[in-house]
Amino acid sequence: MNPTLSPSNQIEIDNVFFGYGARQILKGVSLKVPRGSVVGIMGGSGCGKTTLLRLIGGQERPASGRVIVDGKSIPDLDKSALYAARSRMGMLFQFGALFTDLTVAENVAFPMRENTQLSDELINSLVLMKLNAVGLRGAAQLKPSELSGGMARRVALARTIAVDPDLVMYDEPFAGLDPISLSVVGQLIRKLNDALGLTSILVSHDVVASLKIVDYVYFISDGRVVAEGDPESIRASEDPFVKQFVNGFPDGPVPFHVSAKDYRAQMLSPSAP
Amino acid sequence: MPIRTSIGAVGEKAANTVERIGYFSRFVVGVLRSTPAVFSRFSLTLREVYFAGVFSLVIISVSGLFVGMVLALQGYETLSIFGATESMGVLVALSLVRELGPVVAALLFASRAGSAMTAEIGLMKTTEQLKAMEMMAVDPIARVVAPRFWAGVISMPLLAAIFSAMGIFGGYLVAVKLIGIDPGAFWGQMQAAVDVRHDILNGVIKSIVFGIAVSAIAVYQGYAAKPTAEGVSAATTRTVVTSSLAILAIDFILTVFMFRGTGL
Numbered sequence: 001m002n003p004t005l006s007p008s009n010q011i012e013i014d015n016v017f018f019g020y021g022a023r024q025i026l027k028g029v030s031l032k033v034p035r036g037s038v039v040g041i042m043g044g045s046g047c048g049k050t051t052l053l054r055l056i057g058g059q060e061r062p063a064s065g066r067v068i069v070d071g072k073s074i075p076d077l078d079k080s081a082l083y084a085a086r087s088r089m090g091m092l093f094q095f096g097a098l099f100t101d102l103t104v105a106e107n108v109a110f111p112m113r114e115n116t117q118l119s120d121e122l123i124n125s126l127v128l129m130k131l132n133a134v135g136l137r138g139a140a141q142l143k144p145s146e147l148s149g150g151m152a153r154r155v156a157l158a159r160t161i162a163v164d165p166d167l168v169m170y171d172e173p174f175a176g177l178d179p180i181s182l183s184v185v186g187q188l189i190r191k192l193n194d195a196l197g198l199t200s201i202l203v204s205h206d207v208v209a210s211l212k213i214v215d216y217v218y219f220i221s222d223g224r225v226v227a228e229g230d231p232e233s234i235r236a237s238e239d240p241f242v243k244q245f246v247n248g249f250p251d252g253p254v255p256f257h258v259s260a261k262d263y264r265a266q267m268l269s270p271s272a273p
Numbered sequence: 274m275p276i277r278t279s280i281g282a283v284g285e286k287a288a289n290t291v292e293r294i295g296y297f298s299r300f301v302v303g304v305l306r307s308t309p310a311v312f313s314r315f316s317l318t319l320r321e322v323y324f325a326g327v328f329s330l331v332i333i334s335v336s337g338l339f340v341g342m343v344l345a346l347q348g349y350e351t352l353s354i355f356g357a358t359e360s361m362g363v364l365v366a367l368s369l370v371r372e373l374g375p376v377v378a379a380l381l382f383a384s385r386a387g388s389a390m391t392a393e394i395g396l397m398k399t400t401e402q403l404k405a406m407e408m409m410a411v412d413p414i415a416r417v418v419a420p421r422f423w424a425g426v427i428s429m430p431l432l433a434a435i436f437s438a439m440g441i442f443g444g445y446l447v448a449v450k451l452i453g454i455d456p457g458a459f460w461g462q463m464q465a466a467v468d469v470r471h472d473i474l475n476g477v478i479k480s481i482v483f484g485i486a487v488s489a490i491a492v493y494q495g496y497a498a499k500p501t502a503e504g505v506s507a508a509t510t511r512t513v514v515t516s517s518l519a520i521l522a523i524d525f526i527l528t529v530f531m532f533r534g535t536g537l
Binding site for chain 1: 404
């Protein structure tokens with residue numbers, strides 16, 4: 001599937017530049033996410049993957065370029081319009097970002113209590129349904145501190161889909177998970193996307209887990225899209241960057257060493273590094 | 274070149290200071306604009322009053338009791354020189370309701386509750402809970418910051434009143450029960466000399482202003498903290514230091530305006 005040919009895209013990012021001060025993070029990124037698909041954004045740590053999600057969610061504004069979500073230009077929205085757009089989005093943060101003073105059930109209920117006028121009885125029923133969908137109905141009364149990393153990620157997933165968003169963004173959903181939890185979270189992302197008719201963006205550097213569930217992948221390096229394709233074409237790619245990333249080679253287009261002074265000269269220098 | 278460099282450094286510091294003041298002002302305006310939302314869901318603020326106010330009761334009560342007792346002991350030594358030990362009640366009450374009650378209670382509140390507010394908000398920022406809230410279309414200023422700010426403003430005068438009451442009780446224990454001053458003189462002179470508007474109301478006004486200052490500083494430092502362990506630690510320290518200095522400076526200014534031309 002090539003998203004550029006899709007007649008209806010949930011997200012269109014066009015020639016986006018963004019930086020923190022003098023440090024340029026994104027240098028002309030363009031990509032499209034078709035409705036109903038799971039699109040992966042991959043790249044090394046610090047390449048700008050999470051920044052891209054923050055731009056889509058309107059938490060940052062690009063220096064230039066367009067960020068269109070569901071037909072709306074996100075950087076041009078005022079606060080109330082942005083919050084209205086966010087009420088149709090969900091975001092799963094890297095470590096869950098659960099509210100530590102609330103129970104699991106209260107965490108899942110939070111967006112419903114804040115953004116809807118539903119009765120307590122209905123919210124309680126919906127919370128049980130969402131927790132059942134991620135297999136954690138039995139953990140409803142636990143506090144986040146009592147959960148394992150995988151369970152916390154699943155609770156956060158239940159909270160993310162609590163208000164039935166159109167778009168869900170996953171920021172490193174596999175980070176720090178054991179193989180079983182990783183597989184469970186991956187399956188949940190795919191199944192929830194298809195069952196609920198969502199559009200999903202998956203930011204990860206876990207190539208193996210991500211390629212199992214995504215429809216299309218963009219690779220980002222040094223603030224640019226350097227490769228893209230469906231999982232089969234990515235696995236078969238001869239592109240040096242993609243090969244290094246997919247196979248985990250320590251050296252290649254992404255060098256092992258950070259740019260530094262001459263090693264010999266620095267070792268012989270009396271000054272500290 | 275060194276002169277140009279140092280001028281540049283001064284300019285950069287000045288620009289940073291102005292930027293910080295501007296950010297703080299916008300933040301406070303944001304908190305105040307959230308006030309209608311806060312009072313429409315007052316249960317959130319009541320919960321914070323419980324954490325900030327009720328949990329501070331022990332330290333406030335015990336400190337007030339001891340300050341009052343020490344005040345009576347020290348006062349007795351001085352008053353006895355002039356044969357005016359019957360005025361002990363006046364000395365203890367005026368010292369507490371005008372100055373020590375609002376000021377010491379505010380300093381203790383900044384250390385106990387202000388630092389806790391900063392640490393809690395700072396840790397929520399560090400663990401991305403505030404960002405998660407924003408992405409759920411929930412304004413963290415209205416949901417997290419403003420209820421804590423108003424809880425501090427509401428709690429402060431109540432805690433200052435409890436501090437003063439416990440201090441007066443401590444003074445009574447030492448003056449009447451320990452030293453043996455006539456209880457009628459102790460309470461009677463206090464009743465005659467302490468003016469509701471001039472002394473008690475001014476003390477209440479002071480404690481409300483301190484509550485606004487401490488709460489604004491505490492929630493701001495938490496919200497603006499760097500999202501790291503060191504950042505939250507530094508922000509917590511800044512809350513206690515900045516609040517304490519602000520309390521003492523504001524107290525001086527308020528005292529000048531409240532008691533000028535009255536012969537104090």
